[in-house]
Amino acid sequence: MLEDKLLVWKLRRGSKDALRVIYEKYRDDLLRIAAGLLKEKSQAEDAVHDVFAAFVSASSNFTLTGSLRGYLTTCVANKARNINRTKLRQGTVSLDEVEPVVSRLRRPDEWIIYDEQFQQICDAMAHLPYEQREAVVLHIQGAMKFKEIAKLQETSVKTVLSRYRYGFNKLRSLLNEEVTK
Amino acid sequence: MRSTETIKKLIKNTKIKTNPKVSKAVLDGLLDQMDHAEGADINAxxxxxxxxxxxxxxxxxxxxxxxxxxxxxxxxxxxxxxxxxxxxxxxxxxxxxxxxxxxxxxxxxxxxxxxxxxxxxxxxxxxxxxxxxxxxxxxxxxxxxxxxxxxxxxxxxxxxxxxxxxxxxxxxxxxxxxxxxxxxxxxxxxxxxxxxxxxxxxxxxxxxxxxxxxxxxxxxxxxxxxxxxxxxxxxxxxxxxxxxxxxxxxxFESPLVEMPNVRGEVVLDGEEAIIDIEGTPGLKQAVVRLHGKHDGPIEQLPSNYRRMLPRSFRKQYKKKGGPIFKLDVYFITDEGYQSGTNDLLVLWLNEARQGGVGSENGELDNWPDGKYRNIKYSPMLKSTEREGVYVIEMGCWLRPETD
CATH class of the missing domain: 2.50.20 (outer membrane lipoprotein receptor (LolB), chain A)
Structure with missing residues (x-):
């Protein structure tokens, strides 16, 4: 926490080393969270990239009030939601109503390299309705408290708990199905 | 059959690998962006x-x-x-x-x-x-x-x-x-x-x-x-x-202010307003949504405002008070391409702030036709006599690519 505050101070004053450290420190976690939230890998990569880019743009007057990890995680969650919302605007069918489409093509410029286990988790996540997926990912992978997720989703803690419970149970059954196949 | 705890651990502890070349390229881009920001853009x-x-x-x-x-x-x-x-x-x-x-x-x-x-x-x-x-x-x-x-x-x-x-x-x-x-x-x-x-x-x-x-x-x-x-x-x-x-x-006299090329009505927490853009080659429509209003003490500022807004803004809010409004704006180009939306644009009534968006995926040069488009806009919100209905006035333009 203290280290992050120091890094943000340095970044505000233009320290490239500070940016490097922040990037290395949080890149993988943010990519993992974005990959859990978004069905397409490229969108997850874009979301994290955009969050870092926006963070750099705002760094000169950015003030860290909570944890940097929490802040960046929230930014990724907002970005992911924005991407999903944009998709919803374009189509007439809810994303939650369609079967997930997960590209397995390897692009030369791909940032995240999925191993089999992670791919399995992402595939299972993609079956969850977005709000449930968000609750599961942010709580388990993002280490966010239910209260924080409730604020983010602008709903009650009770609703988030319910979303988490439904989502997690579905996820468990999907992952267990994989094992027994 | 795996237990709840095993599944939790699986989700929590599964690591991802990243392509080091791409990671480096992204970091280099961010560092370049820092350089650029250092020497650029008074628009912010x-x-x-x-x-x-x-x-x-x-x-x-x-x-x-x-x-x-x-x-x-x-x-x-x-x-x-x-x-x-x-x-x-x-x-x-x-x-x-x-x-x-x-x-x-x-x-x-x-x-x-x-x-x-x-x-x-x-x-x-x-x-x-x-x-x-x-x-x-x-x-x-x-x-x-x-x-x-x-x-x-x-x-x-x-x-x-x-x-x-x-x-x-x-x-x-x-x-x-x-x-x-x-x-x-x-x-x-x-x-x-x-x-x-x-x-x-x-x-x-x-x-x-x-x-x-x-x-x-x-x-x-x-x-x-x-x-x-x-x-x-x-x-x-x-x-x-x-x-x-x-x-x-x-x-000390400011330049004349151009007439806004976007003007329309928007309803608080209502539907998106699709407004035609006049006289700006390249941009056809602005799509505006007014989806939040806060008028309480600073301590009750919703968390997403608090997290995203810089301290300077919160100081301003403390001083001036509300109401403040959250606005989403995206644009449709002449070709029918949709831009990205801003993450969080907060406005006071009768005050203008600047925003900017690129393509839907956030990049300025990654539009479907590969062209560069940097859309800048400056929205201002005005109240009307009808409750929950506001007039949105906005100047918007395409900013040319600079070196």
Missing amino acids: SQQNIWSIIMKSKIQKLAVAAIIIVAALVGINQFGGSIDGANVAWAEVTDHIAQADYVHVYYFKCRDNILKNDFEAWYDHGRMVMRGKEGGMSYDDGQILQEFDENNRRVGKGPSYFAGGQTFFEVFTLGLLSHDNESFNEQVPANVGVDFLIYEFDPPIDGDFLESIFITVGNNSLLPLQMKVYHKDGDYDLIVFDYEAPVKAIEF
Whole structure:
């Protein structure tokens, strides 16, 4: 926490080393969270990239009030939601109503390299309705408290708990199905 | 069959690998972006000038519980009179309040490179600021307006002087305030024939600062130079010139504001409003959604506002109060492509702020046809007689690609 505050101070004053450290420190976690939230890998990569880019743009007057990890995680969650919302605007069918489409093509410029286990988790996540997926990912992978997720989703803690419970149970059954196949 | 805990661990602990080449490329891009930001764009404009230059440094001095150790070193290094040795800072601030015309130069030294950052001219309650990229701000004592390098208005808000502050109180955000007794009692650390030098210790939470020196004319008792040293060797240098040629009165007049090319009605927490854009080649429609209003105490500001908004904004909110509104804007180009949306654009009524978006995926040059499009816009929200219905007026344009 203290280290992050120091890094943000340095970044505000233009320290490239500070940016490097922040990037290395949080890149993988943010990519993992974005990959859990978004069905397409490229969108997850874009979301994290955009969050870092926006963070750099705002760094000169950015003030860290909570944890940097929490802040960046929230930014990724907002970005992911924005991407999903944009998709919803374009189509007439809810994303939650369609079967997930997960590209397995390897692009030369791909940032995240999925191993089999992670791919399995992402595939299972993609079956969850977005709000449930968000609750599961942010709580388990993002280490966010239910209260924080409730604020983010602008709903009650009770609703988030319910979303988490439904989502997690579905996820468990999907992952267990994989094992027994 | 795996247990709940096993599944949790699986989700929590599964690591991902990243392509090192792409990771490096992304980081390089971000570092480049830092360079670019360093030397660019006053469009983030004077708002940023204040935050970047002043608020991040000097504001710390002003807002923190500053402990000034008045260290009268007693060294007469200029070999002259010691008459100024007892001149308390309060006398300097008295003289500052009488200065009617000042030209200010602000330089930043980063990694041993000294660059001019902006200039400001203050004349009898009005102020003009010019950034290094040509953006300007005009403060007439009541309204502050910001313009980009093409004279498009990108921001509008209340004057920096709205609270009756002097130029220097605004400029140093309280450092030179009459009200600060600990400052007022400070005497010079060094005294020369021509200059008095005041040395201020950094505030407790300004641990990145080494020291602050303000050089004051011995006769005029006006600050001539302020130098803020950082611990890592960087510094900020501010020069105050009271004898600069006076700018003509027209210099302080803001350019004419173009008529907005987007105008329509939007309903709070209602449907998106699709508004045709007139007279802007390349842009066909703006899609606007007003999806949040806050009018309570700062402590009740929703968490997503608090997290995303800079401290300077929250200070403004504390001072001005609400209501504030959250706005989403995206654009449809002539070709039918949809832009991205801003993450969080917060507005007060009748005040304009600047936003910018690229393609749907956030990039400026990654549109379906591969062309570069950087859409800038400056929305202003006005109330109507109908509850929950607002008029949105907006200037928007495509900003050409720069080197």
